[in-house]
Amino acid sequence: MNAKKQPVILNGLPVAESLKEPLFSSIEKLASRGIVPCLATILVGDDPSSATYVKMKGNACRRLGIDSKRITLDTSTSTAALIAVIEQLNNDPSIHGILLQHPVPPHIDERAAFEAISIDKDVDGVTMMGFAQNAFGAAPYPSCTPAAILAILDYYQLKVEGKHAVVIGRSPILGKPVSLMLLNRNATVTICHSKTENLSDIVRSGDIVVAAVGRAKFVKAGWIKPGAVILDAGYNAGNVGDVDYAECEPIAGAITPVPSGVGPVTIAALLKHTVEAAERLSMAR
């Protein structure tokens, strides 16, 4: 790679369009059978960014001709009450995908709630079975942000096989699944986190860097190997990612901006999974 070359800006918008484009005919075919794909979103509590995310997802559905059912529950909702809501959605044939917005209030057992989602409607790959299917390279619905990262690499024809990918973050719906997806694509993968020693040295060994820490401008220019491909999955207050974009952009070979990088592709992946779930569930019936 040549560090003097202009970096490629990995704009997520055309990637999102490429994921959504084939959905129109799928939605039309479903409509001819009287089926409208429907995503149920569940928001517990009144966290303003979570509310924004859920609203964005609902709007994105509407623009594509997908129904969305928005369920807002009080902060004081119990785990049992949340699970009861999820089970109703599991049993409702008009619902094809269920998204429980993360994070839920701390008194709720989030893992138990995620596990309550039927694997057939787990369009964000949050269940343990969805995680395992993904780890084994056979998930119909991998977690949407990891799926978005892979979609960006594919769209811009960036090579993954044999490359050293460094993932910063190890959450169950982002760091871990994206690491396993990159591994299944034959990258050599290093997973870093808050206890990693010499983090900057390790990041500097990465041909591909995925930032998934949730800390604004955490990744600095000095950490980046010239020419590396940088995928910023962060989205923090002030519309900034986990990567110090201004600093890192001149060094990177390719980099996702924030906003308009991973974010819109994540939403497109969610729409895609919802339409596919509607197809599969209506075939199964």
Add this chain to the structure above:
Amino acid sequence: MNAKKQPVILNGLPVAESLKEPLFSSIEKLASRGIVPCLATILVGDDPSSATYVKMKGNACRRLGIDSKRITLDTSTSTAALIAVIEQLNNDPSIHGILLQHPVPPHIDERAAFEAISIDKDVDGVTMMGFAQNAFGAAPYPSCTPAAILAILDYYQLKVEGKHAVVIGRSPILGKPVSLMLLNRNATVTICHSKTENLSDIVRSGDIVVAAVGRAKFVKAGWIKPGAVILDAGYNAGNVGDVDYAECEPIAGAITPVPSGVGPVTIAALLKHTVEAAERLSMAR
């Protein structure tokens, strides 16, 4: 770490004893309730090393006072017939653990067969749900070889947190789960495989190296950082591991021999999981 120090030989035998020792009283307590833990082993075909492994596991059960039920199926057994046998064992209350010896003949869908094992009797962590529980740090029965590797690190009080662990191999029952277990113990983890470029350089960056490739003497002295901890999960023809022991031993800070390294601890983990499964299943009834 001081490379001039004599390397610690990570003998697996005392580790295996430390895992088995507490089982005697558990077995006694179960006996007082009329329960004898029982491991069913299934061998499909006539691969001689697989036959040896299964026999060793049965013998180890007997020495501890655990029953074992050895099922040998013809090479021509179909996936459906194998699954039918597994389902019988799932439904047999006298069986507490089920081990399907890997590999099965190529015409069998091994994944489907593994998935047929009840999660409650999956004492080798081969199911997708067992894998996910392990990835999320909550598996009652992680895969036995990964569990053995962690047990050796613990027994010899080798620090994992913050260390850079390099795992060579990415199989669903060894490389992937041990990587996630080391990650959950706060190691920074790099997963390498057949498509990894600059493998020797990457291995040389490891404070902990897990060799799980299945190729005799694959890991060479020049690949080892002086003082590194080497765990050799390989067992190849001629009683040799995946690490060139004679070459690497003088450089390592600590190293498992082959035989008497990871192997006996793997069997001890299997016995431990079987006894624990007998306890859990008999409580549930």
